[in-house]
Amino acid sequence: MPPHDALHAEGLTKRFGRRYALTDCSFAVPHGRVVGLVGPNGAGKSTLLHLACGLLEPTSGTLRVLGAPPAARLARVGFVAQDTPVYAGLSVAEHLRLGAKLNPSWDASLANRRVAQVGLDPAQKAGRLSGGQRAQLALTVAAAKRPDLLILDEPAAALDPLARQGFLRTLREFVAELGASAVLSSHLLGDIERVCDHVIVLSGGRVRMAGDVRDLVASSGGSLEDLVLGVLAS
Numbered sequence: 605m606p607p608h609d610a611l612h613a614e615g616l617t618k619r620f621g622r623r624y625a626l627t628d629c630s631f632a633v634p635h636g637r638v639v640g641l642v643g644p645n646g647a648g649k650s651t652l653l654h655l656a657c658g659l660l661e662p663t664s665g666t667l668r669v670l671g672a673p674p675a676a677r678l679a680r681v682g683f684v685a686q687d688t689p690v691y692a693g694l695s696v697a698e699h700l701r702l703g704a705k706l707n708p709s710w711d712a713s714l715a716n717r718r719v720a721q722v723g724l725d726p727a728q729k730a731g732r733l734s735g736g737q738r739a740q741l742a743l744t745v746a747a748a749k750r751p752d753l754l755i756l757d758e759p760a761a762a763l764d765p766l767a768r769q770g771f772l773r774t775l776r777e778f779v780a781e782l783g784a785s786a787v788l789s790s791h792l793l794g795d796i797e798r799v800c801d802h803v804i805v806l807s808g809g810r811v812r813m814a815g816d817v818r819d820l821v822a823s824s825g826g827s828l829e830d831l832v833l834g835v836l837a838s
């Protein structure tokens with residue numbers, strides 16, 4: 605297990621023109637955790653995730669991923685964007701073949717096992733999959749890289765409640781099996797409470813709360829949902 609924090613931010617600020625998406629954010633997430641990133645629309649969640657996978661550069665401050673700048677960690681990070689991008693014209697099996705070609709650390713047996721587990725037809729074109737099936741395919745491709753950090757932007761948004769539960773359970777199993785960390789953004793506090801052991805609450809581009817879910821819940825005496833809603837309302 606890498607000795608570094610999965611994520612470490614100090615004074616992290618990102619500005620788009622005159623609009624601040626993130627302001628002076630500082631937090632640390634130890635490796636091996638499933639981290640929930642929550643906050644209202646426009647809070648800065650996607651911006652933070654895009655900074656973590658090197659798609660954006662900070663305006664000021666620093667963000668380190670597995671102990672290094674994000675650009676140096678691309679091969680060790682698996683990213684599933686909000687719209688779960690897949691290649692519509694390629695079949696499920698072709699996605700796996702492409703993944704194997706592009707990633708030296710590709711785990712074919714993990715990919716095949718997972719495709720069978722979630723009931724994807726290898727011959728089906730990705731453009732014909734449902735939203736939930738596309739999300740499962742995108743997660744499979746990201747996980748088969750055997751990343752040290754999985755970054756998922758609202759991964760369960762397109763899934764029905766039963767599929768969501770299954771998806772979150774397999775995500776936990778994945779993280780344990782890979783010996784990895786995961787960060788996922790979600791509006792669904794119940795999902796976060798079920799699957800995450802660490803939470804970061806953003807609002808207006810600032811960190812309002814961050815820490816271990818069990819500690820936070822124990823010290824507040826209520827549910828995580830009550831706690832987060834209280835923080836966001838204050």
Ligand SMILES: Nc1ncnc2c1ncn2[C@@H]1O[C@H](COP(=O)(O)OP(=O)(O)OP(=O)(O)O)[C@@H](O)[C@H]1O
Binds near residue numbers: 623624625643650
């Ligand atoms: N490329 C961009 N150019 C200009 N402003 C941007 C850009 N990306 C994000 N923003 C602004 O930064 C702020 C944070 O956006 P971000 O997408 O990170 O929020 P979010 O928490 O992911 O929101 P949601 O829950 O709605 O997906 C918003 O005010 C948004 O308008």
